[in-house]
Amino acid sequence: MYFRLRDGLYHCQAGRRVIFLDLIHDRYFALPQACGSAFQKLVSRRGEGFDGAHEALSLLIGRGNLIETLVPDGSLSATVIHSVEIDHQARKLPTVHMPTLALALYWELIISIQLRSRALSAVIRRAAEIPSQSRLGSPATGSRLSRMVSAFEYTAFVFGRTNRCLARSLAMFSFCRARGVPVHFVIGVRSDPFAAHAWVQKDAVVLNDTAEQVNLYTPILVLE
Structure with a gap:
């Protein structure tokens, strides 16, 4: 079992917070610390689920922001770009x-x-x-x-x-x-x-x- 982000949702870790940009609804939101830690664990596993994932990520799953899927799709990958010098x-x-x-x-x-x-x-x-x-x-x-x-x-x-x-x-x-x-x-x-x-x-x-x-x-x- 894997998870993916719904379309139009982007994320990053800024400081100690996991922040999302919801492009469809034109808003930003941050995860509570416990949910943010669970989400970072999911990212490190490239979307693969883990024991207790449904409970730990219920805030995202319940709102339709995180969707179960059979294969990884890359939507959880971190944004990559050159550092500005x-x-x-x-x-x-x-x-x-x-x-x-x-x-x-x-x-x-x-x-x-x-x-x-x-x-x-x-x-x-x-x-x-x-x-x-x-x-x-x-x-x-x-x-x-x-x-x-x-x-x-x-x-x-x-x-x-x-x-x-x-x-x-x-x-x-x-x-x-x-x-x-x-x-x-x-x-x-x-x-x-x-x-x-x-x-x-x-x-x-x-x-x-x-x-x-x-x-x-x-x-x-x-x-x-």
């Missing part, structure tokens, strides 16, 4: 490529409207489905990415900086994906006190924030 140098550039800035403003406006009018799960799904022709080997990829990074520094003068991490990060991810630049969109959380944050990174480089800031958070959801 440095900021992108283009964030400090004094100049901006105007056509790129116009597109960055367009994407941030579109994503902002979507986040106000649609469920978060729908906005994220739409971003992940943007057609992308990866140009990983193109010599122009580096300069294209630098222009995008610089442009999103300037969108803050229009949309502001406060409470913009989700919209700006989804906009940057969508723009990069549409232009064939491979990056990762990340949502991270921390506990005691709880907080959530979003950013974009390429390998070990954070593109729209500082390494110091994003390393305060544990990744819970990653799009590529």
